[in-house]
Amino acid sequence: MAGRAAEPEVIWTRPERTGRGPRPAYTRADIAAAAVRIADAEGLEAVSMRRVAAELGCGTMSLYNYVPRKEDLYELMVDAVSGEHELWEPSGDWRADMLRVAHRTRALMHHHTWLPRLMSPVHGFSPNALRYLEHCLACLEPLKAPYGTKFELIAMLNGVVTTYVANEFATAERTRSLPWSPEQENAMRAAYLGGRIATGDYPRLAAALAEDPGPVDPEAVFERVLLRVLDGFQGAV
Structure with a gap:
């Protein structure tokens, strides 16, 4: 019998790392920054779970504890660079x-x-x-x-x-x-x-x-x- 499909969820509602164990070695910010560095230097095609894991110095499967899907990785990247937007006090115009x-x-x-x-x-x-x-x-x-x-x-x-x-x-x-x-x-x-x-x-x-x-x-x-x-x-x- 086929396994039950995973429930849909937003990456932002997940804890930083699932499961028990020691304190996470990386934050989402660390992961996003690594992926952005790769994309900036080599293009979006170079971004993969394996490549990001190597950039961080961890195993690919370990990375899935933090980011379950590549689409989530992309969302982390977009959010990271969105943080670079300049926010100022509106001028009234x-x-x-x-x-x-x-x-x-x-x-x-x-x-x-x-x-x-x-x-x-x-x-x-x-x-x-x-x-x-x-x-x-x-x-x-x-x-x-x-x-x-x-x-x-x-x-x-x-x-x-x-x-x-x-x-x-x-x-x-x-x-x-x-x-x-x-x-x-x-x-x-x-x-x-x-x-x-x-x-x-x-x-x-x-x-x-x-x-x-x-x-x-x-x-x-x-x-x-x-x-x-x-x-x-x-x-x-």
Whole structure:
């Protein structure tokens, strides 16, 4: 007869270590820090229970006494870096404060490049994530809108930042893998696009390209996108 499935549980409701015996040799903070070090240095693919155990100097099976699943290990990692969020006294200008939150989140993702891959609502209620949410709600106190709307704003802003950073990483990775220079790649694609536009089949694209807005400033684009998201919540009900 098949064994009974384990009862669902959140890692934060478990004691630091199950079972009897001597005082635990490691804390969850130790385990999370080891996993973060590995991910920062070698990428998320390098993070495994065996690898983290080796980093700590313990046996793999011993690690399962502290962290029963790899998904729990990921949650510990996300919570650990969430603790790096800057929490300040809100200024009273909710748009400025949320812009600051978004920029800080982007910087955090650039520091821990694996973080966008683990962003999930599932990890949104860990201890440090709760402190982050409480801080965001404090920043949004001047916005006269229901809490449900404020949560939508926070989620949308995080989604935009995560997507923007993921695209930055994808572009950088593709550039590194090119067999020629980025300038050659851009020239090749511009020549192809120019040929397609010259057919006359894309009049609106031709008009758009004729505007020639000049060089694209990624930082300015990021700022505009954030402001447009926030503008959408101005006067929200």
